[in-house]
Amino acid sequence: xxxxxxxxxxxxxxxxxxxxxxxxxxxxxxxxxxxxxxxxxxxxxxxxxxxxxxxxxxxxxxxxxxxxxxxxxxxxxxxxxxxxxxxxxxxxxxxxxxxxxxxxxxxxxxxxx
Amino acid sequence: xxxxxxxxxxxxxxxxxxxxxxxxxxxxxxxxxxxxxxxxxxxxxxxxxxxxxxxxxxxxxxxxxxxxxxxxxxxxxxxxxxxxxxxxxxxxxxxxxxxxxxxxxxxxxxxxxxxx
Numbered sequence: 555x556x557x558x559x560x561x562x563x564x565x566x567x568x569x570x571x572x573x574x575x576x577x578x579x580x581x582x583x584x585x586x587x588x589x590x591x592x593x594x595x596x597x598x599x600x601x602x603x604x605x606x607x608x609x610x611x612x613x614x615x616x617x618x619x620x621x622x623x624x625x626x627x628x629x630x631x632x633x634x635x636x637x638x639x640x641x642x643x644x645x646x647x648x649x650x651x652x653x654x655x656x657x658x659x660x661x662x663x664x665x666x667x
Numbered sequence: 668x669x670x671x672x673x674x675x676x677x678x679x680x681x682x683x684x685x686x687x688x689x690x691x692x693x694x695x696x697x698x699x700x701x702x703x704x705x706x707x708x709x710x711x712x713x714x715x716x717x718x719x720x721x722x723x724x725x726x727x728x729x730x731x732x733x734x735x736x737x738x739x740x741x742x743x744x745x746x747x748x749x750x751x752x753x754x755x756x757x758x759x760x761x762x763x764x765x766x767x768x769x770x771x772x773x774x775x776x777x778x779x780x781x782x783x
């Protein structure tokens with residue numbers, strides 16, 4: 555049981571380049587989330603999804619797009635990367651019940667130069 | 668919008684000292700509360716969580732936390748820290764009902780350094 559898998563683990567981009575981060579979960583969770591972690595700011599929610607084909611904005615959505623075409627996958631896209639998007643990105647998934655079973659991925663460290 | 672505040676940015680202790688990390692949140696409704704730990708270079712791991720019932724929650728590695736509803740607080744404690752507890756600790760809150768969808772709001776994090 556792999557849980558939540560994020561790819562890639564590390565990436566360096568030049569300003570203006572685009573890329574897609576992949577999050578895959580094998581626990582049949584309905585909810586999936588993308589967070590970014592920055593020093594002194596904790597984790598902040600970028601986008602989330604409550605089911606296949608649905609997405610919604612979180613706290614800091616600007617500059618990012620997401621898609622949930624399959625239940626197990628949640629993609630985070632950067633169309634034109636900026637240095638301000640240098641961060642560690644975490645994906646998480648969760649069950650649809652009151653006893654939340656949050657599971658985090660191992661993170662993607664992205665540097666935009 | 669709800670917010671979570673962790674009062675200490677960096678705490679430095681010697682081994683065997685007692686630990687208490689403060690966490691306050693702003694949401695007035697029913698919440699679920701969490702403490703996560705992040706060891707250097709690793710992802711977040713759940714230390715403990717509170718959903719309902721006994722406000723004193725025990726977690727892994729000897730950690731515990733107390734939910735005080737009247738103070739909107741969920742402080743993390745450990746009687747005797749070890750060098751291996753060196754990590755960053757995050758408090759998180761999820762409100763229940765409506766369109767919450769299990770979204771977590773995190774505090775800023777507290778870096779704990781334990782000297783041998």
